[in-house]
Structure formats: structure tokens, C-alpha cells
Amino acid sequence: NAGVTQTPKFQVLKTGQSMTLQCAQDMNHEYMSWYRQDPGMGLRLIHYSVGAGITDQGEVPNGYNVSRSTTEDFPLRLLSAAPSQTSVYFCASSYSSGGKENTEAFFGQGTRLTVV
């Protein structure tokens, strides 16, 4: 049972380059999200999706794009990488909360991105 799989685990980009961080889940979860973790700031929500074809912005969306064409996949695109995007990125998935208790999120292992 793979859970939430993120690729790559590590990436170094030059300023201005673009790339896509991949996220896939095999639990048939409706809800998927991307967070970034920075020292002293916890995890901050970048974008999220409540189902295929539906995405919305989180707390820190600038410089990132997402799409959700299938239930399983939720890629995060960096359009033009900047040093401020150096961070650890986590993808998470969960069941939709409608009517359900305790919809804890399951996280991937993270992607450590450095922009030079």
C-alpha cells in the first residue's frame, strides 16, 4: 500500500527554471493539497483540490500552479523558480470532510527543493 508518493525527493533548480513536483495517492481520497515547510513557520498551504477538476488557492499560492485531472494525481508546477521557493514541499491527501469525522491527512515523504 503506497499511500502518498512524491517525486522527486531532491531537486536543485536555477533561478528562472520551471519544474513539476509529482504527487500521487492510491487511497481514492477526494481531497489533496500541497504544503511547504520553512524553518520556524510550520507547514503552509499552497494549493488544494476537493476533487478532480476543482482546485483552489491556499495561503501562499504565488509562483505555483496546480491541476487535478484525475483523483490520483495532483502535480505542483513552479513556473519560474526563485530562491524564495527553496523549501521542503509536502503533498497530502484525505477523505472529504462532508459528514465524516476525523479526516486526518496522509502526507508524502516530501521534496527538498533548492533554487540557486
Next chain:
Amino acid sequence: DQQVKQNSPSLSVQEGRISILNCDYTNSMFDYFLWYKKYPAEGPTFLISISSIKDKNEDGRFTVFLNKSAKHLSLHIVPSQPGDSAVYFCAAKEYGNKLVFGAGTILRVKS
């Protein structure tokens, strides 16, 4: 402004003793509170949660207490074990499944 705050960046506890991690929040619309544990180079893993309509939830060595009037929750680990050494994140759930995280507390359990 941070809606979820963990004011202690780190905590050191002797093995076998109680660890108490604290969390404060400002948004009274949060309906669930969760604690996540994170080891280095791994993603956060869910530990325990509590609904906003309850004041206590237990799961083995872990108990979470919620004081709604004070907008404060705490995680108690009894007894603490060296394997509990990790970063602990408090999180609060907004409408839908959006999670708002605190900055985390590093717990070190000394043997």
C-alpha cells in the same frame, strides 16, 4: 498573523516522565484539532485528534486536551520514550479539509 501558535520551539524530557506540548489558536471556527509527528526526512504522520465539541481524547500513551474558552490545546505523552523524539505539529481544521499548522515543537526524550 498566525492562527495556530506553538510557543515552545523545543522541549527536553527524561525518559519515563510526562511530555506536555502546548498549542494556542485564535480562530473559533476551527472544528477539529490534530497533532502530527515528524521525523527528519519523512512526512508528518497523524498522531491524535480532537473534535471541537470534546475536551479530551485518549489513545494509548497520548492524550489531547482542549480548552475552548482559552483557545488552548495540549498533548500529553505518558510515559515518554526515546522514540518519541521528533517534531510535533499542532494543526487546526478549517471548513472543508484545510489544515492550519503551528510552527512545531522539537521534543527530545533523554534516556
